[in-house]
Amino acid sequence: MALIVQKYGGTSMGSVERIEHVATKVAGFVQRGDQVVVVVSAMSGETDRLLTLARSVNPRGSQREFDQIAATGEQVTIGLLALALGKLGIQARSYTGWQVPIRTDGAHMKARIQGIDPDRLRADCQAGVVPVVAGFQGITDAGAVATLGRGGSDTTGVALAAALAADECQIYTDVDGVYTTDPRVEPKARRLDRITFEEMLEMASLGSKVLQIRAVEFAGKYKVPLRVLSTFKDGPGTLITLEDSKVEDPLISGIAFNRDEAQLTVNGVPDRPGIAAALLGPVGDANIEVDMIVQNVAADGSTDFTFTVHKNDFDRATEVMRTVSAELGAKGVGGATDIAKVSVVGVGMRSHAGIASQMFKALATAGINIRMISTSEIKISVVIDEMYLELAVRTLHKAFGLEQPTAA
Ligand code: ASP
Ligand code: MG
Numbered sequence: 001m002a003l004i005v006q007k008y009g010g011t012s013m014g015s016v017e018r019i020e021h022v023a024t025k026v027a028g029f030v031q032r033g034d035q036v037v038v039v040v041s042a043m044s045g046e047t048d049r050l051l052t053l054a055r056s057v058n059p060r061g062s063q064r065e066f067d068q069i070a071a072t073g074e075q076v077t078i079g080l081l082a083l084a085l086g087k088l089g090i091q092a093r094s095y096t097g098w099q100v101p102i103r104t105d106g107a108h109m110k111a112r113i114q115g116i117d118p119d120r121l122r123a124d125c126q127a128g129v130v131p132v133v134a135g136f137q138g139i140t141d142a143g144a145v146a147t148l149g150r151g152g153s154d155t156t157g158v159a160l161a162a163a164l165a166a167d168e169c170q171i172y173t174d175v176d177g178v179y180t181t182d183p184r185v186e187p188k189a190r191r192l193d194r195i196t197f198e199e200m201l202e203m204a205s206l207g208s209k210v211l212q213i214r215a216v217e218f219a220g221k222y223k224v225p226l227r228v229l230s231t232f233k234d235g236p237g238t239l240i241t242l243e244d245s246k247v248e249d250p251l252i253s254g255i256a257f258n259r260d261e262a263q264l265t266v267n268g269v270p271d272r273p274g275i276a277a278a279l280l281g282p283v284g285d286a287n288i289e290v291d292m293i294v295q296n297v298a299a300d301g302s303t304d305f306t307f308t309v310h311k312n313d314f315d316r317a318t319e320v321m322r323t324v325s326a327e328l329g330a331k332g333v334g335g336a337t338d339i340a341k342v343s344v345v346g347v348g349m350r351s352h353a354g355i356a357s358q359m360f361k362a363l364a365t366a367g368i369n370i371r372m373i374s375t376s377e378i379k380i381s382v383v384i385d386e387m388y389l390e391l392a393v394r395t396l397h398k399a400f401g402l403e404q405p406t407a408a
Contacts, residue, residue: 002167003035003125007135007157010044011174012231013077022172022231023084026130030090035125037164038092038132039157040081042073047136047150063108067137067147070109071097074134074153082132092130095120097137097145102156104138104146111146113138113155116163133160154215162222169219169226170237171211176230177238178203178210180402181255185393188403192253194239197226199253202345202379216240243347251355252346252400255393259340259386261291262314263371265306266321268331271297278328279305282320288313292341292374292383302331306372308383311337339371340389343381344396356380362399368392 006029008022022040029036042050047070054061054069078094085092097104100120104111124131135153140146148155154171161169177191178200195203197220204213210228219226219240229237269275276295283290293307309317314337321333349355356373359380363370368391372383384392397403 001033001035003164004029005037005039005157005161005164005166005169006172007039007153008041008172008231009153010041012172013040014044019080020084023081023088026085027088027090030130036130037121037125037160038081038130039135039153039160040074040077040132041135041153042077046073064144067108067145070147071137071145074136078132078134085130090130091128092132093124094132096134098139100133102138104140106140106142106146108146110149111138113159116159118163121164151212154212155218158215158219158224158226161224169224171226171228172231173210173228174230174232175210176233176235177228181393181397185390186397188397190402190404192238193236194241195253196243196347197240198378199345199347200240202343203254203256250346251348251352252344252402254345255396256343256345257340257389257393259389260311261308261339261341262311262335262337263306263308263339263383264317264321264333264335265304266325266330266333267304268302269305269328271301271303275303279324282324283317286316286320288317292372292381294372338386339383340386341381341383342389342392342396343379344400345379347378349378358399359396362395363392366391366395
């Protein structure tokens with residue numbers, strides 16, 4: 001018998017038929033003897049609808065009231081799922097965030113969970129009742145409903161699993177797991193059986209948007225085994241877990257990519273202490289996030305300074321750079337928005353040399369020029385021309401042996 005927290009997303013709760021399907025799935029676990037605590041999202045599209053409604057009345061209104069309105073989406077689905085479970089003869093009881101209670105700080109629309117009192121949920125489980133908890137919401141010390149930010153139900157699921165010391169937190173969604181890369185770019189992408197928290201964070205922040213990043217961080221911090229699975233297709237999904245010294249980790253787990261970055265270069269900056277700070281300080285002051293940074297001294301002793309920002313920030317960053325570059329007496333500012341970042345991710349890299357050169361060789365053979373490189377302990381990223389992105393992803397996917405074995 002296991003204690004499992006199951007979170008069902010908006011698509012899984014999208015209609016009465018789908019809610020009844022979820023009830024059947026939950027009933028299956030209960031009948032096999034597991035204790036299940038369920039967390040749900042609002043019906044797909046509902047949170048958007050509620051926020052649009054709120055904005056139509058007063059776009060700059062109090063965030064407390066926005067939360068009050070947005071949180072109602074989940075209040076509907078917990079009740080519906082509890083009803084659907086009851087129809088199947090499973091005892092169930094619905095809970096909003098404040099009824100659990102799930103306590104949060106006062107940062108409306110992006111609140112953080114500060115504590116969960118698991119007693120009621122535990123008592124239900126022991127009495128054979130399935131608690132159905134509203135995701136995405138909690139209660140502040142001031143007694144206001146607060147939401148955790150878009151996609152926040154994933155975090156509710158993980159936090160409940162941590163508070164209950166559950167054996168596993170299962171995130172049910174419309175994909176059947178985490179893939180080696182985006183199957184829309186590489187049809188031979190393969191579902192991973194397992195991936196570490198750290199790798200998942202690299203994959204998620206680089207564009208494989210299966211899970212809210214905060215939920216993965218939370219799960220890693222509290223060591224909650226997390227599994228991503230499909231509501232609609234049976235299968236083992238992908239287990240997101242700690243590194244396991246008993247299991248030989250694959251060298252590379254996946255190829256992540258990001259089309260949203262743009263590159264800026266300041267040419268001919270005098271080479272002296274304080275230049276990087278002088279260039280990037282004003283960028284930070286303008287609230288522009290910088291990702292990769294490369295600085296190089298040319299033969300004439302001046303420096304070329306290159307960095308990437310989000311495409312949406314490119315124009316603003318260029319303006320800031322023009323001002324600073326004039327002040328510093330640099331030669332000029334250039335840039336490109338038609339770039340993309342491709343990364344190979346894998347904890348196995350820690351104990352193996354030569355991954356970078358294998359990556360660069362594969363790209364060279366495909367005729368792809370590398371504009372920038374950055375590395376971390378478990379990731380190597382390159383910036384290339386955007387038009388070669390799909391070729392690069394497929395080339396690296398193949399070079400690192402990530403493909404599905406072709407059916408005989
Ligand atoms: N319903 C909320 C949203 O759409 C929370 C969630 O689905 O995780 O963002
Ligand atoms: Mg979601």
